[in-house]
Amino acid sequence: xxxxxxxxxxADAAGLLQDGQALPTVFARMSARALEHDALxxxxxxxxxxxxxxVAEAAIAAIRQGRNQYPPGPGDAVLREAxxxxxxxxxxxxxxxxxxVLVTTGATEALAATVLALVEPGDEVITLEPxxxxxxxxxxxxxxxxxxxxxxxxxxxxxxxxxxxxxAGALREAFSERTRLVLVNTPHNPTGRMLSPEVLAAIVExxxxxxxxxxxxxxxxxxxxxxxxxxxxxxxxxxxxxxSISSAGKTFSVTGWKIGWVTASPExxxxxxxxxxxxxxxxxxxxxxxxxxxxxxxASAFEELAADLRGRRDLLTDGLREIGFxxxxxxxxxxxxxxxxxxxxxxxxALAERLPTEAGVVxxxxxxxxxxxxxxxxxxxxxxxxxxxxETIERALEQLDAWAAPRR
Numbered sequence: 114x115x116x117x118x119x120x121x122x123x124a125d126a127a128g129l130l131q132d133g134q135a136l137p138t139v140f141a142r143m144s145a146r147a148l149e150h151d152a153l154x155x156x157x158x159x160x161x162x163x164x165x166x167x168v169a170e171a172a173i174a175a176i177r178q179g180r181n182q183y184p185p186g187p188g189d190a191v192l193r194e195a196x197x198x199x200x201x202x203x204x205x206x207x208x209x210x211x212x213x214v215l216v217t218t219g220a221t222e223a224l225a226a227t228v229l230a231l232v233e234p235g236d237e238v239i240t241l242e243p244x245x246x247x248x249x250x251x252x253x254x255x256x257x258x259x260x261x262x263x264x265x266x267x268x269x270x271x272x273x274x275x276x277x278x279x280x281a282g283a284l285r286e287a288f289s290e291r292t293r294l295v296l297v298n299t300p301h302n303p304t305g306r307m308l309s310p311e312v313l314a315a316i317v318e319x320x321x322x323x324x325x326x327x328x329x330x331x332x333x334x335x336x337x338x339x340x341x342x343x344x345x346x347x348x349x350x351x352x353x354x355x356x357s358i359s360s361a362g363k364t365f366s367v368t369g370w371k372i373g374w375v376t377a378s379p380e381x382x383x384x385x386x387x388x389x390x391x392x393x394x395x396x397x398x399x400x401x402x403x404x405x406x407x408x409x410x411x412a413s414a415f416e417e418l419a420a421d422l423r424g425r426r427d428l429l430t431d432g433l434r435e436i437g438f439x440x441x442x443x444x445x446x447x448x449x450x451x452x453x454x455x456x457x458x459x460x461x462x463a464l465a466e467r468l469p470t471e472a473g474v475v476x477x478x479x480x481x482x483x484x485x486x487x488x489x490x491x492x493x494x495x496x497x498x499x500x501x502x503x504e505t506i507e508r509a510l511e512q513l514d515a516w517a518a519p520r521r
Contacts, residue, residue, distance in 0.1 A: 138246060139481040143465065152469040153501075153509045155429075156477045158302075158447045160500040162366040165418075167410060172370075172403035184398045186390055188216025188374070195405035196374050200357075204347045212379040215386055218396040219371035220332050220360040225251045226389035227328050227356050227375065228294065232257040236293035241279055243482030243491070245302050245330065257294075259484070262287050264304065266490050268439070275441040275452050275494075277304045281315040288319045294326045295319075297345055300333040303482050303496040304450055305443025307340065317351045326381075328356040332373075333446040335364045335415045338423040342445070346376070353378055356385065361404040363447065364418065366500075370400040422447075422499070425506060429499040432510035436517045438495075447500040450479060454493035456520045461495050462486070472516035474509045 137145075140157045147154040163169065187193065193210040200206040208214055217223040224247060232238060234256030240248050242261035252259045262283050267276045288295075295316055299308040320327050327345055334342040346355040360373035375385055426442075430449050433440045439452035458464045461478035468474050476495040480488035488494070499506060 139477055143469075143475050143477060146466075146469045147475040150469040150473065152473045152475050153505055153512070154475045155497040155499075155501060155506075155509055156465075156475040158363075158498050158500060159368045160363075160366040160447070161502040161505060162500070164365045164367045165407060165410065165414060168365050168367065168403050168407040171406035172399050175399035175402045180399045180402065182398060184216075184395050184401055186395050187386065188214070188395070189398070189401040189405070192216055192372075192374075192401040192405040195408040196376065199408040200376055204344050206344070206346055206352065206357075206376070208376045209379070213376055213382055215375040215377075215382050215389065216395075216401060217373040217375060217389060218393045219362060220330060220358050220373040221247055222371075222389065222392055223358040223360075223373045223375045223385075224248070224296075224328070224330060226385045226392060227358065228252060228255050228257065228296075230384045230388040231326060231328075231356075231381075232293055235291065237289060237291045239284075239287045239292060239295045241298060241301065242484065243303055243479055243488070244296075245298060246482060248296055249484060258291070260287050260289075260292075261484065263489075264306070273439065274434075275439045275450060277306050277441050277450065279306070279308065279312055281309075281312045284312060284315050285319050288323050288325070290323065292319075292323050292325045294328055296328050296330065298330040300331075300337060300342065300445030302330075302333070302446060303448055303477070303479060304441060305446040305448050306441075307337065307342070307444040310343070313343070313345055313348060317345060317348050320354060321350060326354050326356065327351065329358055331357060331359045332363045334359055336419050336422055336447070337445040338419065338426060339444060356381055361400075361407060364415070365404070365407045367400070367404075370397055370404070372397050372400050372404045425499045425501070425503060428503060429497060429506050429510070432506070433497070433513075436510070436514050437521050443499075447498050448496050449499060451476075451495045451497055452493050453495060456517055458520075459493045461488075461493050465495060468516070473512045474516075 143156040193214040197208045197210040228251045232255040236257050238252045238257045239260045242263045264277045346352045346357045356377040362368040433451045437456050441450040465478045476497045479491045479494035480486045
């Protein structure tokens with residue numbers, strides 16, 4: 114007899130099953146549509162860029178030096194030391210690389226191990242909504258109760274742009290005596306929003322008041338286009354209760370390397386290691402010293418990476434405006450959000466399914482980042498990636514312009 118296990122029950126609770134079968138993620142489905150129709154893929158957030166030369170050459174050197182077997186479970190010492198040095202240099206945060214830094218298989222594993230280690234059945238976990246789709250699944254697997262705080266939509270009266278924001282008051286109201294963990298994603302995926310100092314302060318204050326932990330997803334920390342990223346752990350009183358999570362994939366355009374990390378107090382790192390050691394134990398041996406080399410690059414190298422990406426953000430955002438979309442100008446990250454409502458397309462789910470054949474372009478409906486796909490006022494919104502080559506973005510805009518012409 115086939116019986117269901119914890120994952121099946123959790124996936125069902127998170128809406129990830131249909132007739133008992135696992136549903137492919139929207140990213141896998143839409144990337145398959147891109148291949149099927151030879152469409153330009155602005156859906157999945159993997160860049161067209163090569164990593165910085167110093168990072169790539171360090172990986173090649175590590176392979177040739179024979180660093181191809183299991184690295185230590187907590188991570189290669191050279192990478193843990195580089196992570197600690199990076200946190201001190203950029204944010205003034207002091208971490209012991211031996212006891213307060215853990216290397217993981219990407220930020221995804223770091224998030225999973227954190228939630229599985231620290232959340233008990235019935236504990237409440239707060240996230241923003243929309244949210245990176247892993248959050249709902251891993252909270253359900255841990256038996257947690259997912260509480261969300263929705264971002265609101267408005268129109269900038271001067272530019273006509275879409276403005277996405279979150280209320281500090283709404284965040285405060287989401288806390289309760291059962292809150293165990295607040296999962297904070299800033300810079301935010303899918304919207305590119307950076308949370309304001311007021312919102313970050315409210316999270317810390319409420320976490321202290323309710324004796325809750327904070328886990329942060331900071332994978333876009335260096336890809337900011339205005340104000341620099343400020344981690345929650347750097348706020349007064351926050352470091353001891355915060356698990357800071359990031360990775361190399363987005364910053365250095367090496368999403369396939371899957372090298373992430375956790376910085377937290379020794380007690381929290383020990384608990385998270387207890388879950389992580391049964392997930393992958395270790396991974397990416399030659400990539401770990403390469404990422405260490407990347408983290409040691411001068412600040413100017415990070416600024417150049419962000420400036421180049423900002424140019425492509427502007428190229429996509431300006432083009433979408435001209436076509437007739439209402440757009441949100443991303444503060445950071447890989448993505449812009451575009452409202453197709455002004456083009457007579459109120460259902461982004463249906464539109465995303467049609468665009469590969471009608472326009473030769475793949476995008477992701479924002480509803481994919483909402484529980485049960487119920488996006489409400491965001492039902493007409495698409496997420497499009499600008500971490501692609503300028504040629505790809507320009508071709509996509511030309512094809513979208515031709516598609517939209519009869520609708521204007």
